[in-house]
Structures are given as structure tokens and as C-alpha cells.
Amino acid sequence: MYDAFLAVCPSRQLLERISGKWVVLILSALGSGPDCTGDPRPMRYSELSRLLSGVSQKMLTQTLRALERDGLVSRTVTPTVPVTVTYELTDLGLSLHRLMRDVKAWAETNMDDVAASRVTYDEAGAR
Template sequence: MDTTFPDLRQYGGADAFLQACKPRTVLDIFTNKWTGLVLGALLDGPRRFNELRRMLDGITQKMLSQTLRTLERDGLIVRTVYPTIPPRVDYELNELGRSVVGVLRSIGEWAGEHADEVIAARQAYDERAKEPVKPV
């Protein structure tokens, strides 16, 4: 089997192509489009659920709940419940969550710099896909 990357398993290293690879399971956190947006929304400090929902245009209540639960489970945010009536719940980044912010900022900057190129590439691809298949 020819691969682009060397097989690091023989040296005791990780292989992100393997399903059970620890770094791969962590990378799975960021495959959800809402994860980065929720983390970004928490950059300026704690926020309540409805505040996050208003900020994140297009997110459903169910998806926001699921994303917050996942981020809490993964140790990136803290959920604090205050004993008031009705109960007040705040979500905020913890130290681990703040440590990933630089990476997310870089991705966001890249997306901003290259959005026009990506959109143009998509449009060109879609136009080519409409054409009949030509033999080589």
C-alpha cells in the first residue's frame, strides 16, 4: 500500500488515518460546523443559552444544546448553573477551550482571505458538472 505519509506506527507514533488514533478522536471535535462558532461566541466571556442562540444565526435549539453538551463533555467549556428561579445557566471557555482559540482564529482568517476563491471554485465545478461527460 503506497501512502503519502509514512507509517509512524512502527516508531510508536500516531497515525491519524486509523480510527482509534487518539489525536483523530480529538480532531473529530472540530468536524461539526457549529463547534468553532460556539467557541468563538464564548471568546468574550460567559454567555447564556438564549444569548448564544441569538448570536449564532441558523442554529437550532437542539443543535446548540447538543454542541454545548459535547463541548462540555470534551472539557472545552464549563456549564455553571445558578440556584435562581428560574435557574440561570452560563457557558464559558475553560483553560483548555481558550487554548484552541488561536487555531480557530487562524482558520477563520484563512476562510475570510480565501472565501471568494472557494466560492468561485464551487461555481466553476458546478458549471462543469452540468456539462455532458466527454470521453478522454
């Protein structure tokens, strides 16, 4: 039905949306604790901001809004003082979380192989 290989297919736009470092990291984070081993749980904006080191406030807000619009996370405002905003995976988001966590884990487990390959490649190019 849908085919992301086609530029005009809506699934291509969706793929562009969900492929991106911040989406991978946010969905990985929301599904578990900092070590990414726990169960899915809601997290506060400030908690995400701290966990995803290097993320700008702008990108965090922007990415979370997009994920909310796409029905992957839900946003809850609690009128404490100051206000508390929590983000939680929806069922749909949970299904993608499992993939994203695997992608993040792949990067971490295969880092050494990739680094070795880069050294070999760069040495060959210097010849």
C-alpha cells in the first residue's frame, strides 16, 4: 500500500520525521531510564533535557511537539508551581520505541567495529 521508496508517498515524509537523532534519543529515553533498561515511564521536560546532553531547548520542544502531533507521545501539564510538563509514550510510540532502542543499542555495541573500519579506510585514502 505505502512505499517509502517513493518520494511522493506519505510514508516517506513519516520516515523523514522519525529518522533523526533526536527522535531516536527521545523515544529511547521515554521507554526507560537513563540506562535504557527499565520500563516505559513518563518523563519531565527538564529530565529529558538533562538526559539528552547537547539537545537545545528549541529542538527538544520542536521534536516533542512533532511526536505529540503524530500520536507517539502524550503531553500532560500539571498546574504545580512552576508548572510541570510530562511526556509519556502512547501505545503507538511504544511500538516505535522498541525499534529506536535497538538502533541506539546497535550504535553502542558496534562502535568499535565502525571505528576500526574508519581507520582502515582513512589510511587507504592517504596512500
